Amino acid sequence: MGKRLTVAKRELASLRSEKTIVLAILIQLFVAAFSSFLAVGLVSLYDPGSVSNQFVVEFGVTGEAREDIVPVIEEQDGWRTLEYSDEDAAMRDFDRGAIHAVLKVDRTPDGRARVRAIAPDGNVRTTLVVTQIKGVLETFERAERQRLRHSLERQPVELPPDSSSSPYFGFTYTVLVPLLTFLPVFVSGSIAVDAIAEEYDRGTLELLRVTPLTGVDIVDGKMLAMGVLAPVQAGAWLALLSFNGTAIANPVEILLLVTGFSVGVVTMGATAALAFRERKQAQFLFSMGVLVVFSSTYLLPESPANAVAKLAIGSPTQLTHLSVGAYLVVSLAAFVGLRRFVAKRGLGS
Structure with missing residues (x-):
């Protein structure tokens, strides 16, 4: 074990000279250390509607069925309506900036509501206005379903539940926490490729062979x-x-999952380096392999990102715990397989 620790210390000491790796670690450190501050700006990209509390969107509503949508809009604090009997008048106010969007609501012969929405093009508020239009249409759809529920001949597909959770909560636990836990894993795998491939490139592998190291x-x-x-x-x-201030539940189990993935990804990197020995080819193979493997995990009942989010929130299921164990077993099996291959074939010349 002492020989392995000597090699490990040598590798860790050499990381200080890798400016790219050090910079990547510092960026992750900055994101984690200032997560509360950064979340405010990042959430505005993740969910633009979350920053609309101080912005009241004024909709110009026109069309023969405008009376049906106006009460729906007026129930919300962040929306206001101006009714127009003439679409041209609504468009004139829209063009001069008096209103933020135009909604034309008509009824088809079979009684369905048809809404045509007009939003600003190229304006700095475009994304926010479009997000609010989407919210209006979703609210109007729910109101229409409620109004017509007794006259339906068959039950339509249920809408997803109306979620009122904070976007900061969703962003933190479904994006930020998985990002900070898995990004170091991928960085470690990339370093593992360089650590082995560079021994071949520099010819230093021969020096290691004359030592008692196998x-x-x-x-x-x-x-x-x-x-x-x-x-x-x-x-x-x-x-x-x-x-x-971001509470993290089950940190030990999260770290077990990260450790398992770290072993698996580093094994992939070492395998690529031993197979190709040339740094560029090995890095390309490793990158493609990680992309395929990590993407394919979303086809599983419990992907690693979802498992981390559930564990961090404090709502893991039995499947979550089983997934953590499965990832650990698979990663350790891959590591044992690589060791046996090296023991049998050696490192080559």
Whole structure:
């Protein structure tokens, strides 16, 4: 074990000279340390409607069925309506900026409501206005379903429940926490590729061979350094998030999941480096492999990102716990397979 630790310390010491890696870690540290401050701006990109509390959208409503949608709009605090009997008059006020959007509501012969929405083009408020138009249409659809529920011959598909959760809550636990936990894993895998491929490029592998180290010792030491790096970073990021007021439930299980993924991804990186030995080819193969593998996990009943979000919120299911165990088992199996391959074939020349 002492030989492996010596190699691991050597690899960790060499990371200080890698400016790109250090910069990536510092960026993650900045995001985690100032998560409360950054969330305000990031949520405006994640959910533009969340920043509309101080902005009242004025809709110009026209059309023969405008009386049906006006009460729906007026029930909401952030929406106001101006009724127009003539669409041209509504468009004139829209063009001069008196109203933010125009909604023309008509009824088809079968009684259905047809809404044509007009929003500003290229305006800085366009995204916000479009988001509010979407909210109006969703609210109007629910009102129409409620009004016509007794006259329907068959039950239509149910709408998703009207969620009133905070967008900051959703962004933090479904985007920010998974990002900060898995980004160090991918960085560690990329470093593992360089750590092995550069031994071949520089010819330093021959120097390691004259030491008492075996091929398994060399690979184990490098993978130990890279595999430990991700859980340590993820633990630090979770601690900083907690310090900034973001409560993180089940941190130990989250770190177990990160550790399992770190072992698996670092194993992928080491395998790519041992197979190709040339840095560019190995990095390309590793990047494509990680992209395919991580994307395919979303086809599983419990993807890693969803598992981390559920664990962090404090609402894991039995499937979540089983998924954590499954990811650990698969990653360890891949690691054992790589060790056996190196023990049998060696590192080559």
